[in-house]
Amino acid sequence: MIKWNNLNTLSSFENLSKVERVKLAEVMSGENGADRVKKYTIPMAAGLSYNYAAKQVDDDVLEALTKLAEEAQLAEKFEALYNGEVINTGEKRLVLHHMTRGQLGEAVEADGVDKRTFYTEQQKKIADFANKVHAGEITNAAGEKFTTVVQIGIGGSDLGPRAMYLALENWAKKNNTFKMEAKFISNVDPDDAAAVLNSIDVAHSIFVLVSKSGTTLETLTNESFVKDALKNAGLDASKHMIAVTSETSPLAKSDDYLAAFFMDDYIGGRFSSTSAVGGAVLSLAFGPEVFAQFLQGAAEEDKLAMNKNVLENPEMLDALIGVYERNVLGYPSTAVLPYSQALSRFPAHLQQLDMESNGKSVNRFGEAVDYPTGPVIFGEPGTNGQHSFYQLLHQGTDIVPLQFVGFKNSQIGTDVVIQDSTSQQKLCANVAAQIVAFACGKADENKNKNFKGGRPSSIIIGEELTPEALGALLAHFENKIMFQGFVWNVNSFDQEGVQLGKVLAKRVLAHETDGALKVFSDLLNI
Numbered sequence: 117m118i119k120w121n122n123l124n125t126l127s128s129f130e131n132l133s134k135v136e137r138v139k140l141a142e143v144m145s146g147e148n149g150a151d152r153v154k155k156y157t158i159p160m161a162a163g164l165s166y167n168y169a170a171k172q173v174d175d176d177v178l179e180a181l182t183k184l185a186e187e188a189q190l191a192e193k194f195e196a197l198y199n200g201e202v203i204n205t206g207e208k209r210l211v212l213h214h215m216t217r218g219q220l221g222e223a224v225e226a227d228g229v230d231k232r233t234f235y236t237e238q239q240k241k242i243a244d245f246a247n248k249v250h251a252g253e254i255t256n257a258a259g260e261k262f263t264t265v266v267q268i269g270i271g272g273s274d275l276g277p278r279a280m281y282l283a284l285e286n287w288a289k290k291n292n293t294f295k296m297e298a299k300f301i302s303n304v305d306p307d308d309a310a311a312v313l314n315s316i317d318v319a320h321s322i323f324v325l326v327s328k329s330g331t332t333l334e335t336l337t338n339e340s341f342v343k344d345a346l347k348n349a350g351l352d353a354s355k356h357m358i359a360v361t362s363e364t365s366p367l368a369k370s371d372d373y374l375a376a377f378f379m380d381d382y383i384g385g386r387f388s389s390t391s392a393v394g395g396a397v398l399s400l401a402f403g404p405e406v407f408a409q410f411l412q413g414a415a416e417e418d419k420l421a422m423n424k425n426v427l428e429n430p431e432m433l434d435a436l437i438g439v440y441e442r443n444v445l446g447y448p449s450t451a452v453l454p455y456s457q458a459l460s461r462f463p464a465h466l467q468q469l470d471m472e473s474n475g476k477s478v479n480r481f482g483e484a485v486d487y488p489t490g491p492v493i494f495g496e497p498g499t500n501g502q503h504s505f506y507q508l509l510h511q512g513t514d515i516v517p518l519q520f521v522g523f524k525n526s527q528i529g530t531d532v533v534i535q536d537s538t539s540q541q542k543l544c545a546n547v548a549a550q551i552v553a554f555a556c557g558k559a560d561e562n563k564n565k566n567f568k569g570g571r572p573s574s575i576i577i578g579e580e581l582t583p584e585a586l587g588a589l590l591a592h593f594e595n596k597i598m599f600q601g602f603v604w605n606v607n608s609f610d611q612e613g614v615q616l617g618k619v620l621a622k623r624v625l626a627h628e629t630d631g632a633l634k635v636f637s638d639l640l641n642i
């Protein structure tokens with residue numbers, strides 16, 4: 117029997133807050149620190165590992181976290197989710213994104229169909245379509261091959277697929293699986309669509325309109341923008357556009373598209389990278405086999421997330437340490453710092469994934485919670501971040517937990533030796549140095565040069581950022597955020613907080629304003 121209780125009603129949480137705090141600078145120094153780095157690590161899928169040696173934990177904290185996981189029934193709640201319970205209570209929906217990449221539990225039937233079959237059928241349809249485009253069987257009206265794919269979508273219909281595309285673009289070029297260049301239009305700022313359209317050859321471009329709801333104003337506006345451009349170039353828009361949407365959306369039955377692929381309401385936008393939302397653009401860009409490898413990595417990581425032993429479950433442990441940092445140690449934000457240029461937009465994707473999921477102040481029954489929930493997430497790839505905001509991270513008044521990601525090898529492989537080391541070695545040296553610098557600090561009589569240390573971090577380490585590794589990385593964070601939502605007793609799968617701004621913007625556009633809204637409308641010349 118699953119119980120949905122607030123975090124601060126759990127006795128294991130009270131016990132956790134009484135466990136003696138770990139002095140990170142002390143435990144990470146000398147041989148003790150070396151032992152921790154070897155001991156506090158968990159294997160992940162695709163050769164990745166999650167190392168939490170530099171987190172503010174020891175065996176006592178880990179034991180208390182294990183008890184919290186048990187009392188909060190994290191494994192049971194995940195099981196209920198993948199077996200098709202209505203976990204998204206706010207919208208009365210199942211939560212099925214795991215099924216886009218595998219079958220973790222029982223078969224789930226909804227809307228009269230087996231859902232795993234539905235998702236795999238969509239994948240097959242996309243693969244078939246992509247193969248025909250690559251083979252020149254589906255072409256533009258002049259019978260010429262498409263060379264570019266442009267995704268039109270926003271939020272979850274943009275950030276995840278864009279981050280995944282950028283993560284694999286160079287890998288695919290190096291491994292001869294690169295098929296088509298991809299571009300993305302998301303913002304309703306006309307300069308976004310105009311700049312992308314100016315940079316491509318529209319006659320040889322295929323546009324993927326992605327909107328689960330089929331009602332998002334930004335996306336529909338950008339669709340019109342693109343249709344105008346196609347018309348102005350003397351082209352038939354319906355021969356250049358495909359749609360990814362839910363079967364119940366207004367876009368589903370339209371004749372305006374060359375083809376339509378479906379997801380459904382059981383997949384939240386921000387959790388949709390492994391559905392048709394990411395599948396169409398990634399299969400067109402890199403081929404369906406690469407997309408399948410990406411799904412495989414995610415599926416393997418999902419299986420690890422099922423493990424009831426917290427110390428063998430990287431997602432659950434990462435989630436619990438995050439809760440400890442947020443609710444016991446009182447840290448308000450988390451920085452995501454990939455030491456990989458290919459992951460340049462991964463922090464932006466995690467921002468939506470985490471903040472839209474767990475940025476809630478009521479529990480899943482709509483009652484106010486009186487403890488902090490989701491942290492502020494931000495990040496940049498290293499080493500660029502080091503020359504930007506790391507000053508605050510090292511010496512600022514707030515302690516910001518850090519989530520590093522690093523790979524032993526680069527994707528392209530081209531490198532240079534300067535001062536006896538390659539660029540890749542310099543990159544990896546920097547992330548190792550940062551972990552220890554943040555944890556241990558450095559005493560200096562000059563207070564301006566003093567580093568207190570005690571700043572916790574974890575790192576996910578891999579051999580190389582491959583499609584499997586990327587899938588595993590994505591699934592790690594999706595599952596981590598899900599587990600945190602369970603601990604905080606919030607519904608991580610709705611997003612009512614985005615509605616008010618949309619409603620007010622419509623009022624501004626309809627000139628139905630008064631008070632401050634009217635003055636701002638006048639100031640902005642609307």
Ligand SMILES: O=P(O)(O)OC[C@H]1O[C@](O)(CO)[C@@H](O)[C@@H]1O
Nearest residue numbers: 271272273327328329332385614
């Ligand atoms: O795919 P859609 O329905 O256009 O939604 C786009 C995005 O808008 C949001 O609903 C927020 O406004 C996100 O959750 C979602 O990813």
